[in-house]
Amino acid sequence: MSDADRDAVRAVKRGDREAFAGLVRAYQGRLFGLVLMMMRDRAAAEEVTQDAFVRAFTRLDMYDERRPFYPWIATIAVRLAQNELVARGRVIRREGAPLDAAPEPAVEGRGQAALSDLVDDERRRVLWKEVAALSSGERTSVLLYYRDEMPVGDIARALGVTAGTIKTLLFRARRRLRERLAAIGFGQEHSR
């Protein structure tokens, strides 16, 4: 945990609400991006991100200051997003559609469009789309491991599964990305 984060958390515990605003500013983009990639729905992602910060604030006394702050709040956000996705699955099941056919929010929906808009480089835009097309577990694991640099153990805790499951998800994701991207000539410039 960075000294700034530790100081902020201690200040919040002493009642300094503005210090928590600093933590929100520091991590909102990273956390929102993660939740958006999980949920693929901008409005839902915003709601869950807010919920995660509010829950972190109310449970700050349970936070271990020796550990980094981001994995802790990411765990909260991931679980809230999972609950929301499960609730959506239940609604779809109640309405009679088979769960396997339950559409996640459309890949070409607002969330995806927002992500693609960020990327002016066509090559990365392609990569974003392929990452977004992975299963929810694979997608979340890839982002937490590669982009957020969280250890496998922390990702496993966040997703409520074993470290072995995370390794399997990462293996499948890497294979899927490799196969899809190889088919369109991605990465050839790295081999030259």
Added chain:
Amino acid sequence: MTCAHVLGLIDAGPFAGYPPEHLDAAFDHARACPTCGPALAVSHAVDVDVAALPQVAAPPDLEKAVMARIARLEDPVAVPTTDRAWTAGAVIAGAIAAAVAFAIELSVAWKWLAPRPDTVLALFVVSLLMYSAGLFAPLAGRRRSLRED
């Protein structure tokens, strides 16, 4: 060493559970192989580029919204007093309704009273409505507080 095995090792990345010399041999094979070579290049590119994917900009008012919700949590005045009064009133009404219904039932059963059937029916309906209101009021209050959380 087959290409299928080497491709598996490429996909396993840092989690390939083999001794270093085995992995070195596999990657030597990959670099010289027309099937595994491109796969190794793509896999490397994916590792590098996923790590470098840009952060998403959070919605501009997210921080403000979070801090407003936290302020409401810490400020009990934020919960409308009319809501709390309504909930408490409904619970009391439900309790009174249950007591009245019970007393009427006992009186009729022990023949202390002989009310007309339509009076009994009207009392029963009114009591049932009050009881229902008292029964569901706490749930309504809980839903409101969850929305505010």
